[in-house]
Amino acid sequence: MTEQLTLPTAPGFLWGASTAAHQIEGGNVNSDWWAKEHAAGTPCAESSGDAVDSYHRYPEDVRLLADAGLNAYRFSVEWARVEPAEGEISRAQLAHYRRVIDTCLAAGVTPVVTLLHFTLPRWFAERGGWFARDAVDAYARYVETVTSILDDVRHVVTINEPNITSMMLGASRRSTLDAVGLAAPDEAASEIQATAHRRAVEVLRGLGHVRAGWTVANQVFQAAPGAEAARDAYAYPREDYFLEVARDDDFVGVQSYLRTIIGPDGEPVPFGDDVERTLTGWEYYPQALGEALEYTHRLTGGVPMLVTENGVATADDDRRIDYTTGALEGMARAMSGGCRVEGYLHWSLLDNYEWMSGFAPTFGLIAVDRTTFERTPKPSLAWLGKVARTGELPG
Ligand code: GCO
Secondary structure: OOOOOOOOOOOOEEEEOOOOOOHOOOOOEEHHHHHHHHHOOOOOOOOOOOOOOOHHHHHHHHHHHHHHOOOOOEEOOOOHOOOOOOOOOOOOHHHHHHHHHHHHOOOEEEEEEEEOOOOHHHHHHHHHHOOOOOOHHHHHHHHHHHHHHHHHHHHEEEEOOOHHHHHHHHHHHHOOOOOOOOOOOOOHHHHHHHHHHHHHHHHHHOOOOOOOEEEEEEEEEEEEEOOOOHHHHHHHHHHHHHHHHHHHHHOEEEEOOOOOEEOOOOOOOOOOOOOOOOOOEEEEEOOOHHHHHHHHHHHHOOOEEEEEEEEOOOOOOHHHHHHHHHHHHHHHHHHHHOOOEEEEEOOOOOOOHHHOOOOOOOOOOOEEOOOOOEEEHHHHHHHHHHHHHHHOOOO
């Protein structure tokens, strides 16, 4: 029996794709990640270099997205560009990001603006990053600065995946730098980011027209038989804490790719050799999104959700369509079960720089030639646009 699943359609629902500045713009030389990529013994496979030159080519990127029938674009503002030295604001860079917003609006695309997507200005990182005495004030000042370009913007993400940042900081503080995985988070960093987030929400709400939230990397923690308590203990500092903070927000960004099974020893259970893996080495598990939405709904007590990332690293675009079909089926079921979801933003619009893994894992709906920067939409882009227009999953 085929189940009849209905999905909402554009324009009432946000259907689009996500990116992040460091991963697509290129030349982000004043950021801590650029420094990390270029440090002796760097764990990064390669430099982000020119990335995919979206800093200059964003009009084409937005046009391709809009032409496919999508109506939302999530991108990030790069703090290291807007405030290249402490207290020194670049009006030209603010104007650049305002042009990105204007380009979206002119194309009928709703901009979803992330204020901080992992990368920090070097000056901020060098004085201790989130652990510096006045880190929250410095971040709040940056947020206030960016408000000057947020006219007509309705969706703002304050901090992307603070839970992953806390895990990265947890790993580095125990001097197992870059053993990122799901390391025990630095709980001080979690609290500082929560404080910074609340300050940003307050500033953004002051504008009157902005709805603010943060995004949480959802790992769909599952318990192996008998490991329920171990699962809960593992999940709390890595995920639940951040969802609890989101209870007071206007929306919460759900970012979902995979699941993690926790064994009775309280550690993730490695998956077997028979499991299909993606180019990031993750289990191919499209059901993750529906489960992540239901979990987030429960933990936040029903705060509206925006899928701010969901996708798969694969060189086979048919697998991307298959994965996304499974994910959207899960989303449709979650919605019919009472989850309030306001949009689906696929990760990613473009093949891009995947942090330590470099350019090899391709998540994009659009391929990019690394030498000429020529964009070539994959079939999945038109496919997602059709889903957005019709609310139907073909096949
Ligand atoms: C993250 C990000 C993205 C990634 C994506 C795929 O969570 O790491 O928000 O920057 O590229 O999740 O790994």
